Amino acid sequence: ALACANAQVTLWARDAALADAINATHQNARYLPGITLPSALVATSSLSHAVAHACDNQGVPGLVILGVPVAGLESTCAALANELAKLNHPAVSAVWTCKGFEQTSAQLPHAIAQKALASTPGVGLGVVSGPSFAKEVAQGLPVALTVASNNPQVIAATTQALHGSNARIYNSTDVIGVEVGGAMKNVMAIACGISDGLALGTNARAALITRGLAEMQRLGVALGGSADTFAGLTGLGDLVLTATGPLSRNRQVGLAIGEGQTLDTILANGMTAEGVRCARAALALGKQLGVDLPITQAVCDVLFNGLSARQAVSDLLSREAKPETPKPA
Ligand SMILES: NC(=O)C1=CN([C@@H]2O[C@H](COP(=O)(O)OP(=O)(O)OC[C@H]3O[C@@H](n4cnc5c(N)ncnc54)[C@H](O)[C@@H]3O)[C@@H](O)[C@H]2O)C=CC1
Numbered sequence: 346a347l348a349c350a351n352a353q354v355t356l357w358a359r360d361a362a363l364a365d366a367i368n369a370t371h372q373n374a375r376y377l378p379g380i381t382l383p384s385a386l387v388a389t390s391s392l393s394h395a396v397a398h399a400c401d402n403q404g405v406p407g408l409v410i411l412g413v414p415v416a417g418l419e420s421t422c423a424a425l426a427n428e429l430a431k432l433n434h435p436a437v438s439a440v441w442t443c444k445g446f447e448q449t450s451a452q453l454p455h456a457i458a459q460k461a462l463a464s465t466p467g468v469g470l471g472v473v474s475g476p477s478f479a480k481e482v483a484q485g486l487p488v489a490l491t492v493a494s495n496n497p498q499v500i501a502a503t504t505q506a507l508h509g510s511n512a513r514i515y516n517s518t519d520v521i522g523v524e525v526g527g528a529m530k531n532v533m534a535i536a537c538g539i540s541d542g543l544a545l546g547t548n549a550r551a552a553l554i555t556r557g558l559a560e561m562q563r564l565g566v567a568l569g570g571s572a573d574t575f576a577g578l579t580g581l582g583d584l585v586l587t588a589t590g591p592l593s594r595n596r597q598v599g600l601a602i603g604e605g606q607t608l609d610t611i612l613a614n615g616m617t618a619e620g621v622r623c624a625r626a627a628l629a630l631g632k633q634l635g636v637d638l639p640i641t642q643a644v645c646d647v648l649f650n651g652l653s654a655r656q657a658v659s660d661l662l663s664r665e666a667k668p669e670t671p672k673p674a
């Protein structure tokens with residue numbers, strides 16, 4: 346998307362053979378087969394080269410987009426800090442795309458990035474999120490996203506780089522709300538996939554989406570996010586996409602579970618499904634904060650505790666009746 350907006354983009358790939366192949370063929374056969382990449386995009390396996398290029402921006406602060414899963418964010422930020430030190434700490438905005446809670450610490454991405462880049466002056470931090478299957482973005486189809494940051498320079502740099510004919514970029518200062526929406530919609534997409542895999546119908550899916558949104562919002566508010574954020578692109582928008590869209594890997598995991606496959610078989614090809622990685626951390630946070638997360642609990646029980654998908658549905662349905670919208674305290 347950046348390269349289509351005419352920016353010169355350097356893509357860092359850890360795999361040197363893949364970087365060479367991208368430059369030779371203008372295709373990324375591993376991740377985006379069949380899509381011709383813009384000539385303004387050049388791949389490299391040298392992080393030094395990529396960061397130096399991002400910061401060599403004629404006096405304007407550079408932009409680094411960290412497109413790695415949550416599990417790789419800390420090490421990638423540490424490597425970025427190292428490169429920025431070599432360049433004498435130029436001003437740069439660093440934004441990440443990952444969606445999830447860190448598996449063991451239950452930290453949100455902004456906490457991981459802040460810590461890893463704490464001793465690096467000149468870096469502004471932010472998150473880009475919203476309904477955006479990579480394949481559709483790469484095909485140049487329309488997309489609307491949100492950049493969230495407490496740093497106006499980060500919002501300006503990210504918006505300027507991405508906003509264009511195919512992408513509309515909104516902004517927010519609610520980093521926590523945006524990140525919790527991105528993390529929790531993946532868990533809800535697994536739940537919807539399980540329901541669809543069991544052929545429970547579209548009424549059940551709509552119920553899971555709606556009650557899943559309430560669950561996302563409860564946890565997000567308890568963590569310090571704003572309730573309104575969950576009605577936006579990074580909450581409801583991404584939840585609808587991921588819970589219903591065939592390209593979603595989290596939904597695909599749920600579908601396969603509902604159809605009777607085991608988690609180990611489903612993940613054997615190394616597919617990134619952040620909802621699987623972060624569901625237990627979300628549940629632990631809910632317990633710690635006294636937030637009821639019944640759908641997340643059901644997803645964890647099915648994925649990790651041997652509960653059958655049908656029993657999980659029955660357990661959810663047999664919960665006591667209660668008001669749909671709790672009265673304000
Ligand atoms: N693929 C999609 O459509 C979208 C993905 N996201 C989020 O962005 C994040 C990345 O997603 P994908 O690009 O799909 O993941 P991916 O699994 O395709 O990985 C992206 C890149 O990160 C590299 N990587 C993986 N682990 C790493 C580590 N420990 N250290 C350094 N690099 C590492 C991979 O080699 C790959 O080049 C996830 O949190 C995902 O939820 C957000 C929006 C859309």
Ligand SMILES: O=C(CO)COP(=O)(O)O
Nearest residue numbers: 475476477478593594595
């Ligand atoms: O976050 C995404 C779209 O916004 C991608 O979802 P999956 O990780 O489930 O494929």
